[in-house]
Amino acid sequence: MAQALIPVAEARARILAMLTPTAAEPVMLANAAGRVLAEDVVARRTQPPADLSAMDGYAVRAADVASVPARLRVVGEAPAGGAYGGTLGEGEAVRIFTGAPVPQGADAIVIQEDTERYGDIVIARESAVPGRNIRRAGLDFKEGVTGLVSGRKLSPADIAFAAAMNHPSLFLHRRPRVAFFSTGDELVRPGMPIGPNQIVSSNNDGLAALIVEAGGVPLDLGIAPDRRETIRATARKAIGADMLVTLGGASVGDHDLVQSALAEDGLDIDFWRIAMRPGKPLMFGRYRNIPMLGLPGNPVSAQVCALLFLVPALTKLQGGEATAPHTTLARLGAPLAENDRREDYLRASIDHVPGEIPVATPFPKQDSSMLSLLSAADCLIVRPPHAPAAEVGEMVSVIPLRQH
Ligand code: AMP
Ligand code: MG
16 A cells, blocks of 8 residues: 655645535624625625714814804704704804714814803814814715625624624525544543543544634544444444544554445545654545545544644635645744654744744654643644754744644
8 A cells, every 4th residue: 555645735735626615504693703705795885874973073164164263153963873954054063973964064073172162152162174073975885895705704893894784694604514433442432431451532522622613513423443334334424514534543554444444335535645743644535425534543643634634624615715724933942853754743832032033842752642742732843844953043834723
């Protein structure tokens, strides 16, 4: 089964090329944050709908207040949500509040702080300039313009904007359903009775959390013992899902049965070995028309590979723009030896010094079974294949893992 190791970027591109976004569904704004638009959002109204006052004060004719103090007669009132029905004549003013329509004939607002009021008379102490303190109709947006473009992941500001455009709901790509299971005779769910030779399955819950964070719906199919029939029976429960992820059983050991079990049951493998560390035995293909990702069983490899491949896959399935994980620059806090042909993702801490580039220090141990270190890591240092030895202080790319 000798096969060349595939570079990380190529593996990701091949996975993404196989995926098509889920169908659109209408979603109320309250549930839309963080999801991806399946259609452009066109403004259903003009905002503001009319020229509105930006301040509390008096609507005036600027010409009447060219020299100050100016004395004006207050002829009416315009609250927000109301309006003054008449037209402002020479020497007249209308008491106006923020958000109220500017009356006909008025072309400026004198703010309340610059006035004195005596019954029906108002004295303006500051001169007015035409247009001042008025928000023109359509200042924010006009009916018919495309405010938000399909494929955009919705921020809270986007949700507010969509509401302002008068959309109570939006068409969004359905959250992708990701079925997954672990394989291994040694595995037991957390909290369940456990034998001396067994270990707790951490991958199921870790992957479910990652899927939720990436916008998907996790369907946990449990743990399949290392038997072909059980692996097949478990995989079949994934039918109807948008994606299947297997955990473990993906390398070349005698008990690594996922590939051989499913090959007899509708699995077409695209590739299965990647030039990266942790996580060489990554597998991708189609199981009965469902895109299938086989992640390594080692818990750190499973999480890192999920971050590099499954998260972009979920972004694409949701109609978003799938990319490699975002990287930033850091200075090395410890020297690194020359890298081999596998792209390396080193667990590291980050120290922030105000005004300086942060310092990323790789942990001395990088064993891909050590969840304590993955949990403690602030970032992954990315080392390209064959990177030369690096000294303290050299710049490296890092993938941030958590926000402080
Ligand atoms: P495998 O890929 O099945 O050869 O597993 C590689 C290593 O990861 C073995 O030490 C397994 O015991 C361990 N492993 C596999 N699946 C899990 C899991 N779900 N949770 C924790 N460790 C696992
Ligand atoms: Mg195994």
